[in-house]
Amino acid sequence: MIGLVIVSHSPRLAEAAVELGLKMVHGSPPPIRIAAGVDGHFGTDAAAVAAAIDEIGEEPGVLVITDLGSAVLSAGLALELRESSTEVLVSAGPFVEGITAGVVLAATGAPLEEVAREVAGALDAKRDQLEPMPDAPPPTSWDPLSVDEVLINPEGLHTRPAAMFVQTVGGYDALVDVTNLTTGIGPVTAKSMIGLLSLGAKQGHRIKLDGHGPDAATAVSALRGLLADGFGEVPSGSAAI
Amino acid sequence: MLTLEDSRLTVDDLIAWLVRFDEQIVEHAERLTELDSAIGDADHGTNMARGTAAVRLRLTEARPDDAGAVLKSCGMTLVSTVGGASGSLYGTLFLEMAKRVGAASELDTTVFADAFRAGVAGVVARGRAEPGDKTMIDALQPTVDALSTAAAGGVPLTKSLQAAAAAAAAGRDATIPLVARRGRASYLGDRSADHLDPGATSAALLVQSLADSHAERVR
Structure with a gap:
């Protein structure tokens, strides 16, 4: 390290x-x-x-x-x-x-x-919050390792969930791109906390994960699990699977 | 009173220089801080005084064996005691001079001029300042030029150092109308004009201290 x-x-x-x-x-x-x-x-x-x-x-x-x-x-x-x-x-x-x-x-x-x-x-995340959003990039092609999931935790993809994303994907030999389909922002790499924050992903936004590399399937699955679980931030009883 | 040959700087001459520099910094500390309060963060005098006192203590407690060791000890002490840009920049000046002179036991005008040139080049590289940016370089670069001219002309050391001190003082005074482009004063933009630069002022004291201490020792 x-x-x-x-x-x-x-x-x-x-x-x-x-x-x-x-x-x-x-x-x-x-x-x-x-x-x-x-x-x-x-x-x-x-x-x-x-x-x-x-x-x-x-x-x-x-x-x-x-x-x-x-x-x-x-x-x-x-x-x-x-x-x-x-x-x-x-x-x-x-x-x-x-x-x-x-x-x-x-x-x-x-x-x-x-x-x-x-x-x-x-500084990019702060800059993006304070300056006009850039034009949405052209849609990326879907492949078998692409999944999407709705963000359910009330606070959205804030600092703590972003850090969990970075740490989770860091454990795999895989690159995962993350896109906010609701706003069209992204893709950013799941290894970048600042990039993830710049997505401005809030509760109810649909998040797309695109995996590449040998461990892509398990990495995407693990990140999807975090999203589905609301990063453990959803009050018990209301977590949607 | 010591009578020495007027062509070389010995280990004791270098130590006498740095002791005199400490005396000058202490004498002018309030003035340096006052200059710094106008365009900087009001700590140049106290920071430099802390550093030169530590240098003086270190060199007088344990006399180094050669010129390079004197200059290196001075440089490392300034780095670790002055803090801020002045510590790194004065430290770099002495450390680069030390590298150039190595284990020499005495320095003639040509070798000293060459070492001082290397030291100032190190400061320029570290601080990315050029002449006219309203920094210590405005006093140090004229010193380099004066020493080189004197060395090339075979001028005796005492006279060479006096010419260098005069050049440093003129460079210092020329900072008054300048607008700072480096260092904390550059945050002020045009408002930094009409002020004497504190870094150029302490640098001029450094050169004057050498001219004075050497003149006294060969008298």
Whole structure:
């Protein structure tokens, strides 16, 4: 599992952001180290960032997520000061959204590049909520591994269900595309929590799953089970199968 | 009073430089913070003073054996104590100089000019700032140019360093009308004009400290 190094001017900010992100992880979280503050003051210390990278330098990759401006400078210098040789990327992604998206996807065992892409795009869901929706993509062709299911849980496909999707699909050798048929948004990959949130899927929306790969059938079936079960969020007695 | 040959910087000269830099930063800390409060986050003086005091303590407690070790110790200490952009950028300046001089026990004008050029190039690469962006580079790049000219002309070291200090001061003063394009001050846009840049001001103190400490040591 890749590791994450969180670089912040403030230890309290970093700890709170990590705590928030870990709420979405069910199971083993990825290794996370925080390098924040300097000598009890606001600031960042490149030597501390390098030490944090080296502490988890045995992992198959480390993603560094930073807060404001000079944290980026410290992260850059840390790449020169570190002693471990694992691949390290410094993300341009947003701090809070990026940490949440990063810990969820890293916990599935996703490789560094994939987590880095997800973190870099972690503002997309918020942007989509605040800006006009893009035109719906052309309909995709159906194949034997496509199923669709109505979203029954009252809160829709919010953060916790999205994280469950990511973790579930991460356990299979399969790619699953998710489309909101009701709004025409998608497809997005089920491995991207931010992508799933961008679907804006609400109770009553019809969700399509398209699976590819060796485990496609079981992966699609597992995700369909989560949808049918309302992610365990439907009051007992009203769950539709 | 020591009398030294006026052509080389020894380990003790470098340490004297950094002790003088600490004295200058302490003396001007309030002014630096005041400049920073106009266009930044009002912490440059206190942050730098914390760093230079730690450098001074480290170098005087355990005297390094060669010039590279002095510069590396200074760089790592600044990185770990100053915080923010200044820590990474001043740290990079000294760490890149250290790489260039290696285990040399003394530096002549040409070697020092070459090392300083490498250090400033590292700062430019790290901060992605260019001359005219209203940053420490506006004082450091003229220093590089003045040192190179002096080295090429065979000017004695003391005079070379004085020319460098004058160039740094002129570069610092030239930041007043500039609009910041890098660092925290760049958030202010046009409102950053008509202010002296605090980073260029501390960088000019760094160069002036070297000129002064060396002039005293060879007197």
